[in-house]
Amino acid sequence: MSKDNQILEEFTSREYEHGWTSDIEMESAPKGLNEDIIRFISAKKNEPDWLLEWRLKAYRQWTKMVEPKWPNVTYPEINYQDIIYYAAPKQKATPKSLEDVDPELLKTFERLGISLTEQKRLTGVAVDAVLDSVSVATTFKEKLAELGIIFCSFSEAVREHPELVKKYLGSVVPMNDNYFAALNSAVFSDGSFCYIPKGVRCPMELSTYFRINAANTGQFERTLIVADEGSYVSYLEGCTAPQRDENQLHAAVVEIYAMKDAHVKYSTVQNWYPGDKEGKGGIYNFVTKRALCAGENSKVSWTQVETGSAITWKYPSCILKGDNSSGEFYSVAVTNNYQQADTGTKMIHIGRNTKSRIVSKGISAGHSQNSYRGQVHVLKRAENARNFSQCDSLLMGNTCGAHTFPYIDVENNSARVEHEATTSKIGEDQIFYCLQRGIDEESAVALIVNGYAKEVLNQLPMEFAVEAQKLLALTLEGSVG
């Protein structure tokens, strides 16, 4: 037994590899939050009045709300007046093309493996790169425009496509949906916007890469994806942050609006700085993600690989409003050291013949706490709704915890809802079998963990699946037995 613990210990103690900072000249708002700060942010972005009003309204609602206490996580009180709500790299003018972008910025993303320059771009993936509060560059924009696809930063969308933004902003996640969504609605700085026109199948993966760089800064980005009738898009999101001793707040909102026959796949590889081995520092990742399957036969799949953040509070959800619409949620959440994750999904069945599927794999190591929290709600008129949920937990050592909180509410008697959950550990016999074939201990654990998470990893686009596998092994290094 003690030997096993030693293996796990060694295996789970590697360092966070994106912990460096870049020296970029920044422009920030003063610390704190009030209506003037919101006006400052809005003015910085030359926003139209309606958007400023929207922000202020959200802010006023936020001041009346209280931070949710129900998640199975603990953290010291957040002082919202001690956060900088806007930080952006100083640029002389809005860059017209990549050539005008500060080379230091390009280098930052280069170092993260995201090349924004023409020759080295990931083929088949268009990237919107967001550093702190603003979008730095978006690749392949012109190529996508030929198909009528709009893929740009949120600020640009507000300028260029105000009618779309106005129509869909807040349509899936209302500004007062919850505490963090309200905060985001008031102060969101940038993010990605994407519109896929009727009948268009987006030929490449669209992706946003988020990087927090500045200290004491919150990141509040907002992503809005509108998939028109019969369209298809696969969207990826990645994120990292420097290693710092203090906690940083990330409160994002993602809204997906899927019309009739539209299909949206949204994948996340979340690798925010998780804090150090003693639990110092790390990102508070309080995110609201929701999709509205508004049209008939629409489909939204969420896939997430969550390895980072000190605290994760996140429930990518689907509102299955259109008849025959379907929602999927595939998740691997790994926690190590003192990380805490409370994550899962909500599947709200409203339309007839709606289907949902939930596959959640939690892995806890070290002193971490990993919770699955999910709701399947079948409303009265949702005839023939179907749901299947599988929630598994793997524990490595006995100083961590795994928790499962599924809420199943059925109000229609034609529904079929099934939920299964298991908890297990890596078998000593499995490790021994690998060893006997000459595989060393560290590779054996990595192999078994990846096997356990395979059903979810399979949902990721190829390039990301490989990344995610490495990340899983990396996150678990040094986990205590």
Added chain:
Amino acid sequence: MLAIKNLSAQVNGKQILNGINLEVKAGEVHAIMGPNGSGKSTLASVLAGREEFEVTDGTVEYLGKNLLELEPDERAREGIFLAFQYPVEIPGVSTINFMKTAVNQVREHRGLETLDAVSFLGLMKEKMKLVEIDQSLLNRSLNEGFSGGEKKRNEIFQMAMLEPKLAILDETDSGLDIDALKIVANGVNKLRSKNNAIIVVTHYQRLLNYIVPDFVHVLYKGKIVKSGGKELALELEAKGYDWIKSEVEVA
């Protein structure tokens, strides 16, 4: 190749092996037989380095090295292969992926270049034929949902892939029908050479009709109580283990 001297071992404080002596040379096939609970599988496990077994006395020398000092994966890389009586299931890990990891770690250890995907697949296809195993089976999660026969064939397939110097087959015949038994034995025979050695651990003589041993040892109460040629196995089959038991009690 292998010299076991006065080996004693216990599990959970219970003594299972009581001074085993055995010498195995390259090119030889040794059969270890014995009634249930005689310590056969324990011996196989101790040689492979399973941790719950505690060696209390004796030495094991393997290719000039003190085997008992090596970690299980080091032993495997040094050429010891254990075909498990109960092969382990690992969900989500395909046999191919598993073997690729193992083969390359073993090759690295032996100072050979690691195989790329193409050469690995080539090697695999060649070895698959030995045990008449289908690739679709190897694409599936390791041993998960395999029949008893498929699991045992998969073990011999892995043996072929890893080219061990000393293979220990632990009750490889258990749960096999006669056709599957022939396929497995046939695979093993093809892997036999003057450079490697095989220890066959079995309760029944049946397997030894197909994998013909040079020596047969009878294990009883953790000790080798009788050794002989292949005819000893036949004698055991005819007279049953009670014969040995009474002989030992008398002595």
Added chain:
Amino acid sequence: MTNASVHSELLDLLTEAVLVQNELRTEAMQVFRKLGLPGNKNEEYKHTPITRALEKGLQLRASFVTGGALPNEDQWKISGLNAYHAVLLNGSLLPEKSFLPSQVTAMPMSKASANLQHVKDNMGTYADFRNDAFAAWNTAAWSDGVYLEIPEAVKLDKPIVIYYLHDSQAGQVKSVTRNLVISGRNSEAAIIEKWCTTGSNTVISNTLSEIVLHESARLNHVVLQSDTDAHIQYLFNQFWQHSGSFLNSHVITLDGGFIRNNTRVALDGENCESHLYGLYLLHKNIIADNHTVVDHRKPNSYSNELYKGILEDQAKGVFNGKIFVRPDAQKTNAFQSNRNILLSDKATINTKPQLEIWADDVKCSHGCTTGQLDEEALFYLRSRGINKDTARAMMLYAFASELLDTVNDAELKNYLDALVSERLHKNF
């Protein structure tokens, strides 16, 4: 009247004429006052509007009646069951009406807690009253109950039935009772609880039992709820198991007004075994809520939980099952399953199976399903010439009988079987 003032009047009503004469009761009363009655924001009562049921059912300005008349035996006795029994009327034990085995120590709780030091010491140490208003109310305000001690190695030949009778013909009734059961080492016993109301005025009952199983004790425990719709019931059974003990718990709910059951088991020893079974057949507009907790505190124990429900009409069912496996409880095996069938489009079910695990070398699983009858099976039966209604009834009965089959006592099983068959047949 505002909600707040209704609430405060309700609190006053419930605690009316309660004598708070010791430290425990004083603390519990403070807890009750502090927690107040649970609203729908309270996670533990999210789908269980018990406070609303009380506001609706009770007359705030009227007092509770005490005393009452004992109804005829055939109205409340489990027919065909050869058993010992204890009888309580409107919350007071009637020793002269009770018939208890001579090998056990049995007395009214009011007497036991005044005279026996170990009863005083044990009171409130097993059932947590600090986080639940109704448990606090019980601890502060109980008036009587049953104290039972089954001595070491005693094996009872017959089950003991505790009958809680309520007579609300003269007015609304409040019945707050408290039991303590101590199963000695190697003892064997069976305890059945049953409620019966006469009268149409509301009865609010709050029954809390602390049941301790010492080393290698075996206990079969059955809760049978088949009362009238005048009855608003809160029931809390806290089992505490020591090493090697064995528990079979059944909670069978067939009728009533509003029901909230808390069944909690602490496995506080090695090699314990716990089986928790529940069957709820809900109709009309009954709300029935089963909250269960299985708390594995020590290594090497086993628990298995199966709750099944059939819901028709406007009935509402709630199931919340928690399994805790604490860091010390290695090698735990814990399983839980909840299966529901909804027969009407107005019936609803809210289930929340919940696992919280802090030990790594364990096998735990839970599953839950909600659906209708299996159409394939239904078709199969019909293709053999069985008409649709009979086929449905057969399948529903089969669904329920999986649970009835786990009842050990043959006489009790026959009795339950008749009740269940009648319920499932008469509607088809």
